[in-house]
Amino acid sequence: MKDAYNIILSGVGGQGLMLLSSVFGEVCAKTGTHIVTGEQHGLSQRSGSISVHLRIGADALSPLIAYGEADLAIAMEATEALRYLEYLREGAPIVMSSRVIHPPLETAALVDAGAADHDYFALADIMERLRGVTTSIVALDALALAEKAGTARAENVVLLGAACGVKGFPLKADDAREAVERIVPPKTVEANRAAFDMGFDACCAAFEE
Amino acid sequence: MGFSELVDTKPKTAYMLANEAVARALLEADVKVAAFYPGSPTSEILDTMGAFAPSFDDLVVEVAANEKVAFETAAGASFAGVRSFTSMKSVGLNVASDAFYSIGYTGVRGGMVLLIADDPHAHSSQSEQDGRFFAFPAHVPMLEPATAQEAHDMVAYAYELSERYGMVVMIRTTTRVNHQSSLVSVGQVKRSPRSRHPWKDVRAPYFTLSATARKLKGERLASLALMQRDAAECPFTTVSEGEGDIGIITSGVSYLYTIESLQTLGISPSVLKLGMTHPLPTATIAAFLQGKRTVVVVEELMPYLEREVRSIAQETAPHVHILGKMSGDFPYVGEYSIPVVVQGLSSALGIDGAPPYEAHRVKVEALKEGIPHRSPIFCPGCPHRATLWSVYMALKGTDYVLNNDIGCYSMYLMEPYNSSDSLLCMGASLGVSSGMQHVLSDQVVAFVGDSTFFHAALPGLVNAVHNNHNLLLVIFNNSVTAMTGQQPNPGSDFGPLPVTRLNIEQVVRGIGVEHVYPVDTFDPKGNIPIIKEALAHTGVRVVISNGPCALYNDRLRRKAGTPIVPNAVDHGVCDAIYACVRKVHCPAIQLDEATKKSVIQADLCNGCNVCAKMCPVGAINPRGGDGA
Ligand SMILES: Cc1ncc(C[n+]2csc(CCOP(=O)(O)OP(=O)(O)O)c2C)c(N)n1
Numbered sequence: 060m061k062d063a064y065n066i067i068l069s070g071v072g073g074q075g076l077m078l079l080s081s082v083f084g085e086v087c088a089k090t091g092t093h094i095v096t097g098e099q100h101g102l103s104q105r106s107g108s109i110s111v112h113l114r115i116g117a118d119a120l121s122p123l124i125a126y127g128e129a130d131l132a133i134a135m136e137a138t139e140a141l142r143y144l145e146y147l148r149e150g151a152p153i154v155m156s157s158r159v160i161h162p163p164l165e166t167a168a169l170v171d172a173g174a175a176d177h178d179y180f181a182l183a184d185i186m187e188r189l190r191g192v193t194t195s196i197v198a199l200d201a202l203a204l205a206e207k208a209g210t211a212r213a214e215n216v217v218l219l220g221a222a223c224g225v226k227g228f229p230l231k232a233d234d235a236r237e238a239v240e241r242i243v244p245p246k247t248v249e250a251n252r253a254a255f256d257m258g259f260d261a262c263c264a265a266f267e268e
Numbered sequence: 269m270g271f272s273e274l275v276d277t278k279p280k281t282a283y284m285l286a287n288e289a290v291a292r293a294l295l296e297a298d299v300k301v302a303a304f305y306p307g308s309p310t311s312e313i314l315d316t317m318g319a320f321a322p323s324f325d326d327l328v329v330e331v332a333a334n335e336k337v338a339f340e341t342a343a344g345a346s347f348a349g350v351r352s353f354t355s356m357k358s359v360g361l362n363v364a365s366d367a368f369y370s371i372g373y374t375g376v377r378g379g380m381v382l383l384i385a386d387d388p389h390a391h392s393s394q395s396e397q398d399g400r401f402f403a404f405p406a407h408v409p410m411l412e413p414a415t416a417q418e419a420h421d422m423v424a425y426a427y428e429l430s431e432r433y434g435m436v437v438m439i440r441t442t443t444r445v446n447h448q449s450s451l452v453s454v455g456q457v458k459r460s461p462r463s464r465h466p467w468k469d470v471r472a473p474y475f476t477l478s479a480t481a482r483k484l485k486g487e488r489l490a491s492l493a494l495m496q497r498d499a500a501e502c503p504f505t506t507v508s509e510g511e512g513d514i515g516i517i518t519s520g521v522s523y524l525y526t527i528e529s530l531q532t533l534g535i536s537p538s539v540l541k542l543g544m545t546h547p548l549p550t551a552t553i554a555a556f557l558q559g560k561r562t563v564v565v566v567e568e569l570m571p572y573l574e575r576e577v578r579s580i581a582q583e584t585a586p587h588v589h590i591l592g593k594m595s596g597d598f599p600y601v602g603e604y605s606i607p608v609v610v611q612g613l614s615s616a617l618g619i620d621g622a623p624p625y626e627a628h629r630v631k632v633e634a635l636k637e638g639i640p641h642r643s644p645i646f647c648p649g650c651p652h653r654a655t656l657w658s659v660y661m662a663l664k665g666t667d668y669v670l671n672n673d674i675g676c677y678s679m680y681l682m683e684p685y686n687s688s689d690s691l692l693c694m695g696a697s698l699g700v701s702s703g704m705q706h707v708l709s710d711q712v713v714a715f716v717g718d719s720t721f722f723h724a725a726l727p728g729l730v731n732a733v734h735n736n737h738n739l740l741l742v743i744f745n746n747s748v749t750a751m752t753g754q755q756p757n758p759g760s761d762f763g764p765l766p767v768t769r770l771n772i773e774q775v776v777r778g779i780g781v782e783h784v785y786p787v788d789t790f791d792p793k794g795n796i797p798i799i800k801e802a803l804a805h806t807g808v809r810v811v812i813s814n815g816p817c818a819l820y821n822d823r824l825r826r827k828a829g830t831p832i833v834p835n836a837v838d839h840g841v842c843d844a845i846y847a848c849v850r851k852v853h854c855p856a857i858q859l860d861e862a863t864k865k866s867v868i869q870a871d872l873c874n875g876c877n878v879c880a881k882m883c884p885v886g887a888i889n890p891r892g893g894d895g896a
């Protein structure tokens with residue numbers, strides 16, 4: 060058995076994917092666990108589609124995950140969960156936000172086609188398609204939970220907390236929470252801790268159902 | 269890794285981006301002068317070094333006007349006796365290559381290292397240029413790391429080599445090396461003081477011409493021949509003996525894909541991983557070929573290693589089959605990954621057992637049918653959106669040709685605009701426009717950003733004015749080099765160390781342009797008649813659109829404690845005209861699924877007010893129209 064746990068992280072530019080990557084790094088540095096990532100920097104515009112390939116374990120060498128070999132997908136936005144679905148292993152879990160951020164070109168096309176009698180590519184449609192690869196899906200309104208925790212910017216931390224509730228997840232929840240507290244701006248530690256716990260609890264509850 | 273940890277001088281093992289690891293290694297190597305022009309995937313080396321600069325008073329870090337100047341700055345510092353560094357993206361070396369080829373002759377004094385990064389897949393570049401081909405004709409040694417740790421460790425090795433032979437050394441990376449994060453063990457930082465000394469202490473000739481050129485070329489080639497020993501003993505070159513008569517030769521990130529692919533396929537051939545790829549260790553490769561039936565070369569981009577290995581095989585082991593791209597087993601286009609390498613090895617070696625990567629991908633592709641694209645688009649609050657709209661409106665009804673340039677505004681060539689006729693490389697919009705205005709009857713329009721203006725467009729403008737050309741230049745002055753991460757440029761008022769800000773309007777007038785029109789980017793409607801007036805004149809005309817990059821402006825506002833006030837749509841006033849959708853294309857605006865009226869997502873809105881200015885019924889304002 061190969062010692063490698065592969066996570067495909069995705070979202071929309073500006074949602075704080077890189078912070079998640081650093082949390083994984085911090086925890087692995089503390090525990091001396093091998094980690095390698097393939098990140099997207101470069102075009103720095105906000106609002107583009109972005110992904111991070113994150114691999115943990117002694118056999119994880121390549122910075123990219125092979126198709127069908129991700130053990131977990133974490134998606135900050137629903138369309139992006141679908142966009143990188145080819146990386147996910149059949150039946151592997153997805154922890155995702157139910158938020159759909161419609162790209163401006165989709166909105167423009169909708170308006171051109173006649174907004175009154177056309178609809179967006181909707182969440183229900185996305186979920187239906189995701190189920191073509193896995194039924195193990197935890198979809199949370201991460202933005203609402205983050206706002207409840209005290210800051211919309213903790214959307215990413217809600218999902219990290221949720222990921223820690225997934226069976227087989229390679230980081231201990233306490234280690235991840237502690238790393239978040241170290242990395243986020245001091246003024247937002249409280250809100251981020253709350254966001255983390257809300258995500259964790261919501262995920263555990265979803266799996267119990 | 270957090271900056272405080274990176275800058276802390278003690279040895280440690282920590283999580284960092286390969287580009288951060290390189291910057292850390294530069295500190296450890298006591299590099300004194302580093303000059304850069306940004307370019308993906310190397311920009312974070314600049315960013316990290318720039319952040320270091322205020323903490324070490326012996327360290328000079330500069331953002332140069334372009335790569336050639338950056339390279340020459342590093343060269344001058346090295347001639348004067350200290351260690352120096354520059355890094356650039358693949359195409360950056362095209363700009364710096366004039367100096368690069370000469371320094372291949374003159375050599376250097378203080379260790380000088382150049383890092384260039386290729387971008388297989390052209391993730392953020394205009395081409396899949398293969399920079400390895402620079403090393404051979406320039407007589408410059410080249411190293412290639414595979415991991416963040418190697419990227420760190422190679423820096424010290426490169427400086428040693430550079431000083432031992434008095435030659436510049438090139439470290440060549442690819443995007444998947446630069447943008448890899450992992451745990452990296454770094455060493456102690458011990459800086460020496462930087463004091464000035466007289467030229468006579470270090471004086472040596474650094475010129476190359478005619479007879480000197482022929483003499484120097486001979487000396488460099490002799491040094492490279494001596495360096496065969498280093499290539500053979502290079503600590504980053506490894507041979508792992510495997511089973512059977514099959515071998516694999518690889519380097520860089522392809523090595524990582526290869527190792528995992530072999531595990532996946534359940535085979536264990538011998539693997540030669542090359543850490544130095546110019547000069548190639550001829551004897552090591554020849555020895556590796558001995559007794560093999562087949563040797564597969566795994567490398568991205570062009571068959572650089574494959575051709576060399578073929579020629580070594582021809583001399584020393586003519587019966588060995590050399591397979592790779594030239595045999596049709598591996599692709600020339602795009603980047604490698606485990607599936608690509610598994611497929612290539614399966615094809616080359618005629619073996620089965622590859623996982624069904626492709627079947628899985630095809631199945632998921634079908635599930636993704638109809639998924640909306642999220643192509644790169646201007647950020648909420650981006651000044652380019654408004655400028656482009658004004659220019660578009662002013663040009664409406666005329667015949668025109670539009671030559672674009674390199675920067676965020678390049679996106680004018682993509683959906684939903686599809687409005688550019690050419691885009692070659694930095695600064696080319698001017699030269700191309702100059703050529704066109706000799707031939708075409710249309711309005712000839714050139715675009716350029718502030719950073720690109722200083723980088724390579726200045727000679728084009730000088731040329732257009734001198735030769736009495738007839739064109740309109742639009743300069744997008746957003747205060748920073750936005751696309752690569754908002755680094756400063758000569759028009760910025762900040763830098764890693766104190767700088768002098770150049771005023772673009774003064775520069776343009778100084779060159780002799782008479783018709784200069786500075787405009788406020790965020791007044792899209794008011795700018796239309798001004799641009800029309802510019803179009804009505806003949807000769808060289810310049811519109812300068814002034815408005816800060818949104819991401820940079822966010823940083824400024826955050827620092828100043830100025831709140832970002834998002835807009836909202838008053839649905840009582842909104843008439844579903846959709847001007848905010850059709851004219852603005854802002855990521856913060858979408859339709860409410862029930863009412864089908866526009867809504868602005870508060871956490872994405874930047875408060876630039878361009879949509880509010882476009883709305884014909886005044887339904888948009890910061891309080892959603894409640895009487896504000
Ligand atoms: C020779 C070369 N160097 C660097 C780059 C990388 N690069 C791409 S876009 C860009 C920014 C240009 O800045 P500017 O013209 O001010 O436009 P902005 O992105 O700010 O809109 C740079 C440096 C390149 N493509 N070619």
